[in-house]
Amino acid sequence: MAGFESSMLAVLSAGDSGLAIFGGIIGCGLAIIGAGIGIGFIGGKAVEATARQPEAGGRIFITMIVAAAMIEGVTFFALIIGFLAVNWMR
Numbered sequence: 001m002a003g004f005e006s007s008m009l010a011v012l013s014a015g016d017s018g019l020a021i022f023g024g025i026i027g028c029g030l031a032i033i034g035a036g037i038g039i040g041f042i043g044g045k046a047v048e049a050t051a052r053q054p055e056a057g058g059r060i061f062i063t064m065i066v067a068a069a070m071i072e073g074v075t076f077f078a079l080i081i082g083f084l085a086v087n088w089m090r
Contacts, residue, residue, distance in 0.1 A: 021086050024085045024086040025086060027078075027082050028079055028082035028083065028086075031075055031079060031082065032075065034075075035075035038071045039068050039071055039072075042064055042068055042071070043068075046060050046061065046064040
């Protein structure tokens with residue numbers, strides 16, 4: 001791990017911190033886009049499953065909400081890590 005830290009310090013001392021911050025921001029954006037696609041996919045498939053089998057709508061809805069909450073949790077974690085990395089680069 002010492003090699004990684006020394007390379008990060010070399011990047012910072014070289015004045016390329018703007019590029020590193022840009023990378024962190026791009027990473028946060030990709031995490032949000034991925035979460036949006038995932039939740040949209042879950043919602044679409046839940047509607048399709050409810051249309052095919054309406055009597056299972058309650059169970060499908062609960063499963064959809066749990067899956068969406070897990071995606072939101074991972075996305076929130078990725079955003080926090082991204083923001084911490086951006087602020088650490090300053």
